[in-house]
Each structure stands twice: as structure tokens, then as C-alpha cells.
Amino acid sequence: MSQHGGLRGPSGETLLFLTDEQLKKGIEAMFFAYRGFTADPDRILENYAYGRAHHRALHFINRSPGTTVNNLLSILGVTKQSLNRVLRTLIEDGLVESRVGRRDKRERNLHLTAKGADLEKDLSEAQRNRMRTAFRTAGPEAVSGFRQVLEAMMDAEMRRQYNTLTDAGS
Amino acid sequence: MSQHGGLRGPSGETLLFLTDEQLKKGIEAMFFAYRGFTADPDRILENYAYGRAHHRALHFINRSPGTTVNNLLSILGVTKQSLNRVLRTLIEDGLVESRVGRRDKRERNLHLTAKGADLEKDLSEAQRNRMRTAFRTAGPEAVSGFRQVLEAMMDAEMRRQYNTLTDAGS
DNA sequence: TTGGAAAGTCAACAAGGCTGACATAAAATC
């Protein structure tokens, strides 16, 4: 992380971008950007009886087919009662299939049905389109910085989860 | 994590970082990072009868002292009933002062009291500390990219709001 | 065989979104 962007103080450390004002701009950027980030899927979900919680469940089940309820819980960071309510409606509506575990029959392995995969694709595409446009607008160097800062902003446990998800990709 | 330096195609345009996998990693980065982003203030708020909505109100009143209710509504993107509930408790508890407008007496100009400024400072400091650490870890170039991507991710109207907030800063 | 982990369920509650209806005061307009 090199030689430009930040002004350097007498001892060579980077200055300037650590002013409270810069930090507040970063905070506000997160706030407004997150609104944009969720806006498109939210619009689609209005047509269903689903909310953001359902979207998140669909995303991560799609991401890790066969994942267990417990694993999903630790990724989503909610209580099992809260997740269960969401999962139950998705299963009742035929978007998610819950299979009894083969090795451990206490576990449930979660999979999307064709119907569930359809909705997930719709939501995912809307969200990816915005991300793609933002990435294109900002350029590859900016994208790299974006991911570096976000990763540094996570709690250690979340960073582990984040890096575990399909390492294949990046 | 590799290459987002961005490989270049034959005509010089940037490739590679637009794969669905890269986009999904971006989406997941936003999800996990936002959790970290809100974690510290949330912990502080547990000691009060306040939630994230109160934090947001305090933040933007602090940011634009004397702002009107209407202006706050458009920044926060919620209904007046929802904001009013939050604002009412903050005023009752003596954290926010609501003054009748001088030019237009229908308006209310909102200010933090000393008590309100204290809590705002606590919350803000916790959030800035995480942001500062993330910025330091990632470096100035990354910070620039972070802000570029987030800005590109906002809706046009939010971007206007974002840029309007104390342009002095950036 | 028994303890405990995984999962599901029920009940109750809270925060913080939402809509709709209505009240008031003040500004703006006709």
C-alpha cells in the first residue's frame, strides 16, 4: 500500500485520511451505500410475503447448498427462533427443502428447490447489477480498496466466515 | 484474493473483477462489514433505552445543527411517524432540543443538548475507532477506492444528500 | 444407558418500520 493517496508526516506515517471528518464521511458512505445495496432486492420482495431476512437465507443456502441450520445461524448471526420462522415459511412455500442429515440425523441439510433458486436468482441479479455498475464506475483499483476496507471492518469471526464462503472464488 | 489490479483485455478495458463470483464476494463483504460497522454503537445503546434509529437521529442532528424535521426525514428515508417516535423520546429525555423556526414558525430546528452531544460523541467515537483501524489497516489507496465504490452504489438522491453533508470535509 | 447436542416449537415481547386519519399553526396564494 504504497506511496500516494495520503500525505506523510515527518516520521513517514500516513496522515490526512484519519481526520474525524474523513472518518465521518466514511461512516455516512456506509450508511447511504447500504441503503442502495438493499434497495433493489427490497423492491422485488414487496411482491411476495417475504422480507430481507428471507433474502439472506436464500442467498446463503444457495451459496452453500446442504448447509445445516446451525451453520446458517452462525453466518446470519440471529437466534434459531428468528431463523426458524423465516425458514418455515420458505419450506412451506416450497422454496427450500430440508433434508434429514445422512451422517447425523439430527441435522437438517438445506437446499433450494427450483422455485427457490428462481427467486434467489432474481434477487441476486438485481443486487449484482448494482454492484457491477458500481464496480465498473469505480474501476478495478477502487474495487480492491473497497474489499480491503470492508474486510478490515469485520469482526474477526465474521472475517473467518467471509473467507470460508467459497474460497474458490476470489 | 488476488489480482484485482484488474487484468486488461485486448482493447484495454478491465476484465475479471466482474465475474459473478467477484460480485458475490462484494455483496457478502457489504453484509458482514455492515454488521461490524454497527456492532460497537449497538453495544453502547444496550445500556440505554435507545436503538439504532436514535443513533442515526443523533448523528445527523449533530452533523447539521438546526436541521428541520423534514430535512432529517429525507436524509433518514423513514416516515414522519417513525422519526417522530424516536425524536419524541430524545426530546423528552433532554438529548435534543426542538426550537420553533425564526423565519418560518411551522418549522422546528433541532439541536443536541450537552447531554445529547455527550451520547453522540460516545457512539461516534466507537464507530470512528473501528473505521480508523480499518482505514489504517487497508491504507490510503484502499480508502479512496472504498469511498469511490460506495458512492457509486448509492441512489442518485442519496449521493446528493451524502455530498451535501458538510462538503467542507472531503 | 444416559447426558448432552441439534433441532423444532410455543408464547410473549420489543424495536422500528409502515399506513391512514386527523389536528394545529403558519405561510402562501387566490
Next chain:
DNA sequence: GATTTTATGTCAGCCTTGTTGACTTTCCAA
């Protein structure tokens, strides 16, 4: 001056999504 529009506040009720606590069922493993 009368009327309309705007800014704000408030009441009532609903929804989603989070919480805690208590309890049951299943079943792996010591």
C-alpha cells in the same frame, strides 16, 4: 380576507424481524 398548502405532531393499528425462556423430540457418543 378566505382558502389552500405546508410543516409538524399524534393516535391507532399493522408487519417484519429481532429477542428470551421453557419445553420436547431425536439421536450421537461416552
